[in-house]
Every structure is written in C-alpha cells, then in structure tokens.
Amino acid sequence: MKKPYVVPNIITALGLSIGLFVIFKTALYDFSVEPKTLLFKSAILILVAACVDVLDGFVARRLKGESLFGMNFDSLSDAITFGVAPSVLLIKTAMIEPKTPVYFLTFLASMLFSLCGVLRLVRFNVSSQDEARPQQKKIYTGLPIPAAALAAISMQLILKESVIQSAIGFEIGAILSSCGMIALSYLMISLRRFDSLKWMHKEQLDFNNLFFISLIVLTLLFGFMYYFEWFFVFVTWTYVISGVVRGITGWWISAEEQ
Numbered sequence: 001m002k003k004p005y006v007v008p009n010i011i012t013a014l015g016l017s018i019g020l021f022v023i024f025k026t027a028l029y030d031f032s033v034e035p036k037t038l039l040f041k042s043a044i045l046i047l048v049a050a051c052v053d054v055l056d057g058f059v060a061r062r063l064k065g066e067s068l069f070g071m072n073f074d075s076l077s078d079a080i081t082f083g084v085a086p087s088v089l090l091i092k093t094a095m096i097e098p099k100t101p102v103y104f105l106t107f108l109a110s111m112l113f114s115l116c117g118v119l120r121l122v123r124f125n126v127s128s129q130d131e132a133r134p135q136q137k138k139i140y141t142g143l144p145i146p147a148a149a150l151a152a153i154s155m156q157l158i159l160k161e162s163v164i165q166s167a168i169g170f171e172i173g174a175i176l177s178s179c180g181m182i183a184l185s186y187l188m189i190s191l192r193r194f195d196s197l198k199w200m201h202k203e204q205l206d207f208n209n210l211f212f213i214s215l216i217v218l219t220l221l222f223g224f225m226y227y228f229e230w231f232f233v234f235v236t237w238t239y240v241i242s243g244v245v246r247g248i249t250g251w252w253i254s255a256e257e258q
Contacts, residue, residue: 006059011075015052020044031092034094036160042089049081059120070104071128075121075255083117090181094107094174102174109178109185112151116185117145130151140194143187143240147194151240154233155180161229169250187240194243215245 023043029038056074060066087110096103120142125140159163159173168176 002094006065006066007063008056009073011052011056011059012070012077015049015056015081015164016077018049018052019077019085022046022085023080023088023113026092028054029092034160035095036157039089039093039157039160040154040228041233042085043150043157043228045110046081046085046149046153052083053078053146071125076101076127078145079114079121082145083114085250086149086152086156086181087111087114089153090177093156093160095170096101096174102171102178105178107182112185113148113181116188117148120145120188140196142190142192142198143184143194143243145188147239148184148188149237150232152177152181152184154229154236158229158233184240187244192243193246194239 026038026042053074056070060070078111090110090113094106096106123142124140135220156177159168161175165173181231
C-alpha cells in the first residue's frame with residue numbers, strides 16, 4: 001500500500017481503537033464505580049473519535065489518498081465506534097433489573113441503534129459510489145452516525161445527573177434513553193436531511209466569518225469546560241432537532257442547489 005493511502009488508514013485505525021477501548025472498558029465495568037463516571041470518560045473518548053473521523057477524510061483528500069479500501073475501513077470503524085459503543089454503554093449503565101419490560105426495551109433500543117447505524121453507513125457507501133465527489137456533500141440524507149452516537153451518549157450522561165436521576169429514578173431514565181435511541185435509529189435511516197460540517201467553502205473564510213467562528217468555538221469550549229454535560233446534550237440535540245424541524249418545515253436548500 002502506497003504512503004498516501006497508509007496515513008489516513010492509520011488515523012482511521014486510531015478512531016477504531018478508541019471505539020474498541022470504550023466497548024472493552026464498558027464490558028469490564030466495575031459496578032462499584034458510578035455509571036456517570038464511565039459515561040463521562042466514554043463521552044470524551046467518543047468526541048475524540050469523532051474528531052479523528054473528520055481528520056482521516058481530510059488527510060485522505062489532502063494527500064490524494066482516497067481509496068475503496070479506505071472508504072470501507074472507515075465505515076467499519078464508524079460502525080463499531082459510533083454504532084456499537086453507545087449501545088453497549090446504554091445496556092451496561094441502565095442499572096435495570098433483568099427480565100423486566102424496561103430491560104427488554106433497553107436491549108431492543110440498543111440492537112436497533114446498532115443495526116440502523118450499519119444500514120446508514122451501507123446506504124452512504126452505495127450512494128457515494130454513484131456520485132463524482134461524495135466528500136464535498138453539504139447535505140446528508142439521514143442523521144450521520146457520529147452525530148447520532150454523540151447525541152445518544154449525551155442523553156445517557158445527562159440522565160445520570162444527580163438532580164435528574166433523583167427526580168425520575170433509574171427506570172424512567174432507562175425508558176427515556178431507550179426511546180431516544182429508537183428515535184435516533186429512525187433518523188439515521190430516514191430521508192431527512194442534515195447539514196454537513198463542510199458547508200463553508202474556503203473562499204468564504206474571510207475575517208468576519210473567522211471572527212464569528214472563533215467566537216462560537218471559544219463559547220463552546222468555555223461551556224464544555226465548566227458545564228460539560230449540559231453543553232454536550234445541548235449541542236448534539238440542537239443539531240438533531242434542527243434537522244427534524246427543517247425537514248418538517250422544508251427550511252433547507254436542497255442538495256441539488258448546493
């Protein structure tokens with residue numbers, strides 16, 4: 001394999017390793033530790049994996065190292081990191097008594113999330129092969145799996161907040177998490193359209209745009225540093241809900257017009 005193809009695949013392997021680490025760490029979860037601690041650390045790692053997922057595509061395009069192998073490897077990595085890890089976290093941290101209706105709902109939601117995540121990736125790969133430059137998409141059909149994974153974990157994490165957990169209890173929290181996962185599963189395989197992070201051309205990065213982007217980034221960094229759980233769920237679910245609202249109202253520019 002030539003060097004331009006190796007570098008992005010190494011980055012993809014790093015993202016896959018992060019996902020596998022989260023899964024294995026969750027499987028070995030010690031119940032003497034609070035579920036929130038596991039979810040918090042996992043959320044940080046999945047956020048890093050999402051950044052790595054963006055980076056490998058960027059590096060591949062810059063080095064002109066895009067390949068069919070890399071595309072399939074990236075999809076496999078995403079399926080494990082963003083499709084399986086959130087499901088394992090939900091099952092392990094639900095803290096629900098086995099063989100109950102809520103326990104069954106938790107398993108159903110977890111399996112459905114992973115299944116729909118894989119279907120979303122397969123559909124994306126198939127559609128990408130029919131397009132000249134799939135990397136330049138500004139509109140995605142269906143909720144991207146990294147966004148779905150981050151929204152799922154942020155929801156699980158916020159429901160483990162002491163204030164919320166003491167108010168609703170473990171069982172209601174598990175039901176809400178499961179229902180949220182089912183909703184995210186549907187959005188991944190739906191035909192609703194969601195913005196890509198590649199919406200801005202480099203020609204548009206003038207001083208004004210850079211100033212406002214920097215201001216937004218600094219605000220988000222401040223929020224994540226001091227109010228991580230609340231900002232995490234706010235940012236991820238704002239993205240999810242905005243796609244749903246825009247789909248209902250028709251408030252978007254079609255992919256053909258981009």
